[in-house]
Amino acid sequence: MAGTPRAAYPDAMETINLETDVLVVGGGVAGSMAAIPALEAGLKVVICEKGKVLDHCGSIGCGVDHYLTVMDTGPEWDTPEFLIKHVPELTDYIVDMAVASRVIHEMPRVFRKIEALGVDFRDRQTGDYYRLRSFGLPGAYHINFDGTDFKKHIGERVRKGKASVLMRTMVVQLLVKDNRAFGAIAFNFRSGEWYAIRAKAVVLAAGDVNRISQNASGLAFDSWHIPYNTGDAHAMGYHAGAALANMESVEATLTPKGFSCQGLNALVSLGAYFVNRSGERFMFKYDKKGENARRAVIADAVINEVLLGNGPIYLDCRHLSQEMLDRMEHTLQVDRYTLPAYYKQKGVNFREELVEVSVSELSIRRSGVYFRGSGLAVDTNAETSVESLYAAGDCATVSGGISGAAVLGHIAGEGVVERLKESNGALPAIDTRALEAIRAQAADHLTVERGMPWKSFEDATRQTVTDYVGVRRTDKGLRLALETLHALAKREPALKADDLHGLMRVHEAKNIRMNAEMMATASLARTETRTGSAHWRLDYPEPDEANWRRFVIVERGADGPVVRTLSTERPLADAFARSALTA
Amino acid sequence: MDTKPDAVHNPIRIDPEACIRCNLCDWICPGDLIYKEEDNRATLPVIAYPDECWYCGLCQTICPTDAITVVFPEQMVRNTTDVKSLLGKVVD
Numbered sequence: 001m002a003g004t005p006r007a008a009y010p011d012a013m014e015t016i017n018l019e020t021d022v023l024v025v026g027g028g029v030a031g032s033m034a035a036i037p038a039l040e041a042g043l044k045v046v047i048c049e050k051g052k053v054l055d056h057c058g059s060i061g062c063g064v065d066h067y068l069t070v071m072d073t074g075p076e077w078d079t080p081e082f083l084i085k086h087v088p089e090l091t092d093y094i095v096d097m098a099v100a101s102r103v104i105h106e107m108p109r110v111f112r113k114i115e116a117l118g119v120d121f122r123d124r125q126t127g128d129y130y131r132l133r134s135f136g137l138p139g140a141y142h143i144n145f146d147g148t149d150f151k152k153h154i155g156e157r158v159r160k161g162k163a164s165v166l167m168r169t170m171v172v173q174l175l176v177k178d179n180r181a182f183g184a185i186a187f188n189f190r191s192g193e194w195y196a197i198r199a200k201a202v203v204l205a206a207g208d209v210n211r212i213s214q215n216a217s218g219l220a221f222d223s224w225h226i227p228y229n230t231g232d233a234h235a236m237g238y239h240a241g242a243a244l245a246n247m248e249s250v251e252a253t254l255t256p257k258g259f260s261c262q263g264l265n266a267l268v269s270l271g272a273y274f275v276n277r278s279g280e281r282f283m284f285k286y287d288k289k290g291e292n293a294r295r296a297v298i299a300d301a302v303i304n305e306v307l308l309g310n311g312p313i314y315l316d317c318r319h320l321s322q323e324m325l326d327r328m329e330h331t332l333q334v335d336r337y338t339l340p341a342y343y344k345q346k347g348v349n350f351r352e353e354l355v356e357v358s359v360s361e362l363s364i365r366r367s368g369v370y371f372r373g374s375g376l377a378v379d380t381n382a383e384t385s386v387e388s389l390y391a392a393g394d395c396a397t398v399s400g401g402i403s404g405a406a407v408l409g410h411i412a413g414e415g416v417v418e419r420l421k422e423s424n425g426a427l428p429a430i431d432t433r434a435l436e437a438i439r440a441q442a443a444d445h446l447t448v449e450r451g452m453p454w455k456s457f458e459d460a461t462r463q464t465v466t467d468y469v470g471v472r473r474t475d476k477g478l479r480l481a482l483e484t485l486h487a488l489a490k491r492e493p494a495l496k497a498d499d500l501h502g503l504m505r506v507h508e509a510k511n512i513r514m515n516a517e518m519m520a521t522a523s524l525a526r527t528e529t530r531t532g533s534a535h536w537r538l539d540y541p542e543p544d545e546a547n548w549r550r551f552v553i554v555e556r557g558a559d560g561p562v563v564r565t566l567s568t569e570r571p572l573a574d575a576f577a578r579s580a581l582t583a
Numbered sequence: 584m585d586t587k588p589d590a591v592h593n594p595i596r597i598d599p600e601a602c603i604r605c606n607l608c609d610w611i612c613p614g615d616l617i618y619k620e621e622d623n624r625a626t627l628p629v630i631a632y633p634d635e636c637w638y639c640g641l642c643q644t645i646c647p648t649d650a651i652t653v654v655f656p657e658q659m660v661r662n663t664t665d666v667k668s669l670l671g672k673v674v675d
Contacts, residue, residue, distance in 0.1 A: 216664040258662030338640035477674035
């Protein structure tokens with residue numbers, strides 16, 4: 001392979017046809033954990049992944065410092081039942097309790113399975129689990145650990161299980177017939193090879209939606225979570241006819257101003273404070289738990305302080321013991337390896353000085369609230385409203401960080417194994433004309449002379465989201481945003497890619513815009529405010545408990561996304577057409 | 584180390600003296616930014632898309648000879664953005 005990007009488009013290259021039992025889209029934690037039960041059952045598994053090394057791809061390919069789990073060690077708070085009891089309040093009552101309960105019940109089993117894969121969750125010094133309480137949770141469910149090699153152990157298990165892994169490969173469209181998924185079309189952005197993959201089941205595990213709004217640095221790829229997760233699963237699921245929910249809710253965190261990086265959990269669980277320009281520790285004004293409030297509340301508090309003119313906001317660690325500061329420094333480096341280098345280049349010592357912080361860019365994930373994911377609606381087996389199409393991790397409606405991804409991924413894998421025990425008939429043939437149309441469109445992106453660069457297209461989406469869909473929403477602003485997003489959609493066929501890598505980015509840019517449109521549509525429908533600035537309608541500034549304990553469900557309509565609502569007293573699966581058919 | 588000013592900031596600096604042309608940085612980059620010609624010990628890795636870097640440092644951690652340094656641009660290190668500008672426009 002050449003050492004420089006390939007601009008030439010191998011148009012004459014044959015499409016490679018593959019057939020498998022399970023196709024997994026995304027080789028991160030959720031996708032890998034879905035692959036494991038399928039491999040254990042002797043199924044053939046193909047994984048498509050945009051990265052190159054399975055041991056280091058996905059959101060936490062670089063490492064992770066916390067793992068949320070019930071362990072069932074004895075005390076009441078450590079039982080699934082206790083945590084489940086608190087989930088409605090933790091999610092402001094917008095949650096699919098059927099799925100969340102299954103995930104929480106499975107937590108201890110999946111945790112032990114991951115330990116058996118070789119992940120060491122114990123504290124290196126004490127040999128015991130170092131469990132911390134944070135983010136409004138009613139117990140010390142977060143294990144603080146050195147997860148530098150977390151993904152390596154999981155990736156290793158998948159490789160040893162002999163999954164076929166197509167690396168540097170992006171899935172661009174699902175194959176669906178009669179509301180049943182049977183594979184996908186993908187391409188390798190290094191070689192230019194195209195794949196038509198037929199599968200008995202497809203698991204979408206492509207993560208969250210980043211690069212969708214602006215941050216302090218103005219650099220699109222400087223994002224809190226991995227910027228190469230661009231809502232590919234959400235967009236492809238939508239186009240395939242799957243139902244999505246909670247798309248109106250956005251998530252932000254606090255980051256050192258200028259560097260959108262992870263680390264808030266480590267900071268708050270180990271005792272850091274946040275202060276405003278007057279030196280006031282203001283979090284208690286917003287929540288009695290102070291810095292131990294849910295992430296959504298912490299971000300909302302800072303947004304409010306800034307709008308009240310109380311910024312800049314600072315991180316304050318000066319009161320902490322040397323021992324705690326040592327642990328914090330180590331933990332922060334596990335979560336984002338480059339943070340110490342950043343502080344060094346900045347010339348700041350967070351142990352002794354205030355560090356200015358900013359609200360990060362917004363993303364679509366779980367709106368700063370555990371167990372309320374924004375994405376593809378799933379049933380208790382992680383199957384979406386499209387038969388044989390599963391979703392897990394940050395692209396599904398129950399999301400809970402790494403453990404949420406691991407557990408729902410594992411549930412999806414087991415669900416696939418169960419489904420494939422039933423014979424569901426021969427797989428449909430691939431529509432060759434549709435496949436050729438996808439390839440022809442890709443060729444157009446590479447050859448168009450005066451097309452719109454994908455970067456300009458993405459910038460326009462980000463600006464629109466930041467101005468009208470992000471934090472402060474109104475009916476008029478959201479309609480303005482939708483107008484712009486619709487106008488941008490018309491420009492998609494003429495998007496320009498300079499090379500195969502750019503062609504991958506073109507597809508990502510389209511997916512980001514699609515997600516923005518779903519977010520704006522759902523936000524317009526929810527005429528109330530819920531979870532502070534996770535969904536803040538200036539024209540409906542209060543929560544409406546009487547009318548809005550409901551999910552907003554987004555689906556593909558004749559002219560774009562359409563919404564309907566469902567009471568949160570019912571599981572989202574009650575809204576699935578396939579449930580009605582089989583009921 | 585390459586210290587030439589860049590039109591686009593180069594976040595990944597590779598020391599050509601230390602680099603052993605092993606391809607690991609190309610392999611590990613989650614964003615497909617680093618391109619290294621395989622089986623050619625004469626060529627250095629190329630940072631093909633510097634403005635798409637996540638600043639994760641995986642390339643630096645994997646490099647067997649510590650030939651890579653991640654360097655942050657000015658707008659990340661000394662940021663002057665008004666945070667309010669990220670919080671949307673009020674449309675009545």
